[in-house]
Amino acid sequence: MSSAVSTTAYLARRAAQKERVRILYRRALKDTLNWAVHRHLFYRDADDLRDKFEANKHVSDLDTIDRLIDNAEATYNNFRHPDPYIVPWAPGGSKFCRNPTPPAGIEIIYNYGKEDND
Template sequence: MLSWAIRRDLFAQEAEVLRKEFEKNKDMTDVGQIGRLIQKGQAKLQEYQHPDPYIVPYYPGGSLYARNPPFPEEMHQQLDFGRET
């Protein structure tokens, strides 16, 4: 939902509606009904998928991911800045 709603308050409203739907069905025990609810939820998830979702820049797929990879373990950092000891 965060990819669709720029404003956080709109996201919170929609998240509250979805949470109420989960809470309404949390005590369901009928296996057939649970399966139908899961299918309905997966269909809703597909409906809400954004064609170009926002990716946090430092997560895989983000613009900053692995931009500055860590140094190899065999390299060591020298902190004396050229001073002789």
């Protein structure tokens, strides 16, 4: 019984670590796009980033993995781009809420030239 519990706990911790690494890699890769002006620069930086992640792929000690993830997250937070690219129509983008909804009490009538001829 103890073996099953320890195996389950081990697998749950490894799954959480894999998820943290996946999220960290995706964030770092997307942030690399903010630093690279041209695609050929991005591809080189992306390869370097992948090599950094692949260098610790062989580590199997759970505490060491947690420490490596914490260090990588701290490094990522220190080197994040101060002015990241935001899609224009997304929240925080330059076109977000450019045409806000009219205030309450203003009615828009779309009659398309079919005015009443009284």
